Amino acid sequence: MGKAFGRPVRITAAALAAAGALAGCGGDRQVGTAALVGGDRITVTTLSQTVRDWRSQFAKDSVANQMRSNPNDPTGQIGADSGESDVRGALTLLVNFRVAARMARDQGVAVQESQTDAIVSLLDQRGGSGSFTLASGLPRERTRDVARFLATQQLVMRRFGADGNPQSPQTAQAGQNWNQLFRTTADRMHIKINPRYGTFDPARGDIGPVAYRLSSPETGVER
Structure with missing residues (x-):
């Protein structure tokens, strides 16, 4: 994304480090829940509508299609590819937003609307x-x-010393610190993902494909 953010970190990096499929049985199951993030519930309805809206809009936006297909553009590294992976990618991002918000609060970082406006601009x-x-x-x-x-x-x-130059050692180290803090924060939030959407891959830091077993996949999220 250039000097404003630096290249060491992408939006899905270090996502959901403590998340995973819930393989057990029993407990207080919340049917209709896609994920639980620190007590915050992302519903299946919300996730499904988000993906439907995205597919409809994405199909009509040639610029977005070009961004997503260009391997040299950072946006090409964000989200998922197609089909079920679209759902996994969207859910990963929805969870990431919540983890980042908690991390900001823990660090005493207040993101002003003007700062969000600047990024949009x-x-x-x-x-x-x-x-x-x-x-x-x-x-x-x-x-x-x-x-x-x-x-x-x-x-x-x-705060970690990034100097705005994506190639500098300071920014690279700051990116590593961000990733580690993101994982630590996610771990403390006790994130749980509905197994119907896949399993957490600690090496990739995102939600991987569903690992089917002989028994039927679970349909709810256990707490």
Whole structure:
């Protein structure tokens, strides 16, 4: 994304480090829950509508399609590819937003609306903030959520010594610190993912494909 954010960190990096599929049985199951993030519930209805809106909008946005298909553009690294992976990518981002918000509170970082506005403006200069959001795997109405995430990343990395130069050792180290703090924060939030959407891959830091077993997949999230 250039000097505003630095290249060491992407929006899905270090996501959901403590999350995973819930393989057990019994307990207090919340049917209709896609994920639980620190007590905050993301419903299956919300996730499904988000993906439907995204697919409809993305199909009509040629700029977003170009961003997503260009391997040299950072947005090409964001979100998922197609089909079920679209759902996993969207859910990962919705969870990431909540983890970043908690991390900002823990660090005493207050993201002002003006700072979010500045990110939106910058994205508008680089192909359009709405198109960038679509390339990320979310519908246009999530643009400010994406911008707020990036503003949070920018502010926290500055605290870690990022100097605005994506090639500098200081920014690289700040990116590593961000990733580690993101994982630690996610771990404390006791994130739980509905197994129907896949399993957590600690090496990739996102939600991987469903690992089918002989028994039927669970349909709810256990606490």
